[in-house]
Amino acid sequence: MVRINENFLKLKAGYLFPEIARRVNAFADQNPSAEIIKLGIGDVTEPLPAAIVAAMHSAVDELASRDTFHGYGPEQGYSFLRDAIAEHDYKGRGVNVSADEIFVSDGSKCDTGNILDILGTGNRIAITDPVYPVYVDTNVMAGNTGEADADGRYGDLVYLPVTEENGFVPDLPTEPVDVIYLCYPNNPTGTVASRETLQQWVDYAKQHNSLILFDAAYEAFVSDDNVPRSIYEIEGAREVAIEFRSFSKNVGFTGVRCAFTVVPKDLKVKISSGDEVALHQLWNRRQSTKFNGASYVVQKGAAAAYSSEGREQMKQLIDFYMTNARLLREGLEAVGIRVFGGVNAPYVWLKTPNDLSSWEFFDLLLEKGHLVGTPGSGFGASGEGYFRLSAFNSRKNVEAAIERFKTAIG
């Protein structure tokens, strides 16, 4: 008799975004004339940069002719893209990552989930709270947690609160953990980690033989030169950390699908025999066996982001969204809201006024301002009393939203 993975049954049925959709739809049904502005999900709105559009057209044309046709590509990604990444994202910034340590994929969501394939059972997992839900749910599926409690916290997971009280800097765990998820610039709080904070984590990982899974999907939004954009800017990180990056937000690839994961060759783990195994070798085997490379057309588009034209257009796109973030911050502060993030990240994290719960504030904004954001409690119990707004929107919508804050909250 076939057995299913019963860990899936531990997953809580109600997921954040479906519940938001349910409330928005109910409101829209009762208020058909209301023009609702959505500042919730972190999906981009602006068109692809022209250099990328041109490269994708050109790649499609290549596939239209026998002489330039491309079939199966390398599972790890084409050299033209891996080389460009190594050159511009790492070497150009003085960071030691070689092209063959870069694995191109169709998304960071996939990679941050799939990475658990190469990790064993019995690892103690630490996440920050609030957190990107995929880290939690994939560990539930993999059997690394117990059941969820009434607050939605899963047994055996180590939650590291990040709140206004600790300045959104997680304390080191008081019990040893084996795997630590860190996301900087952070989703959902929009905050960043200093060099010193990251050094502490790398030192912790070295001391405890732990693995850091570093999600840098939003690194392009860092404008402050003192803020690290890669974990590999930190001494010793090549021995303890895997880094995930994405083209989703910097060049608008949420629907195009391209990302990459860096597994340094220095990252080795002791196995039960006492020998050491390189995670690079395991991930290479995982990807070769269970993945067939990202689309050629998509990889050609991603590579164009590194041309001089592409880099300029990427910068303009990021500036556009970061101006949105600044306007949102200023607009909220003008009506007396305490705001975090939004300086080196496209998310603004706010403390709800009058001690409203996250969902109470959600309902207030929806009813009085016809605005949709994301309740902080949806990202974890420590997100209660907070709220996330996304800077991914048109300027017109952002400006209209700011006016509506005044009506709804002011």
Next chain:
Amino acid sequence: MVRINENFLKLKAGYLFPEIARRVNAFADQNPSAEIIKLGIGDVTEPLPAAIVAAMHSAVDELASRDTFHGYGPEQGYSFLRDAIAEHDYKGRGVNVSADEIFVSDGSKCDTGNILDILGTGNRIAITDPVYPVYVDTNVMAGNTGEADADGRYGDLVYLPVTEENGFVPDLPTEPVDVIYLCYPNNPTGTVASRETLQQWVDYAKQHNSLILFDAAYEAFVSDDNVPRSIYEIEGAREVAIEFRSFSKNVGFTGVRCAFTVVPKDLKVKISSGDEVALHQLWNRRQSTKFNGASYVVQKGAAAAYSSEGREQMKQLIDFYMTNARLLREGLEAVGIRVFGGVNAPYVWLKTPNDLSSWEFFDLLLEKGHLVGTPGSGFGASGEGYFRLSAFNSRKNVEAAIERFKTAIG
């Protein structure tokens, strides 16, 4: 201390295609003037159909403008593609599969590997021998096997030989198995399963509460109306089978990347509490959490394969490759080789002459004919003494290859 998945260490280091590449490169180094023709890997060679090229260009243009931009799509795939699949691949052939039972992805290799995420530990797995290596390797990684023996057979896996002796029809297992991989039209043997054979398997699965993983990546190459193209043409299959399909071979998407998996809602499994759980629900949760949809541009291209123009162009492409297959069959038979497959599948499976081993025949073809094929033993111990040739090539290469067979073997 972080623990890795030590099941990966059971995987045999030498994989089939790297070994082929090594021997070919060594030969080419010593014979720099030899023009080597590769009939090995099953990668397509012909350009994308014009209707698909046009649709992909149009999709890229949509992403170039704010008004028509698409960000995150549904993880399960866009309705325009799922509806087209349900209509043309199933309903149009009298098969009951609804659009919401279809999960679009970036590849069948991914899906046939990832499906193990929703299955539990302790399942007894059956595969045919020879077999597509991904089924084996992903089960090794998932811990469903023991160590490999000297022949490369893994402990705890149930191997079902398919050879000339049993007409390439696997016998039902003599011990109960929980999961059965079936691939028809078959890779590597190019043979097909009759309706009666598949009915036996469905009946077996129902009797033993087993799950059939049915890989139909080559269904478009079936020309015989009596040969089932979907497992769901078989009575009762909706309760026991998952079907995998791909755009890789029928419209040349090996580098473009699109596939789909069908999980019928009638497919339910009893869990330890005694309740039943629908695998549809689990796969939907797996894909929503660990996947972010196939590229919009790619899905638009795939959908164009179902337009009247696209269907005509797909038919021409398949006819082209199947003419190659026929020429290969006839050319081999003319020099006295016993040939199987290649009638309803793009692979020709041949018995090596003079009791040569698969690798001996490989070396002979390479040295005397400058031809590269795939040793049958690379697909499993029961493939020893057989050899695979792929019909995916230009006509010119196929015709030249046939001439060279005469020299090398005739």
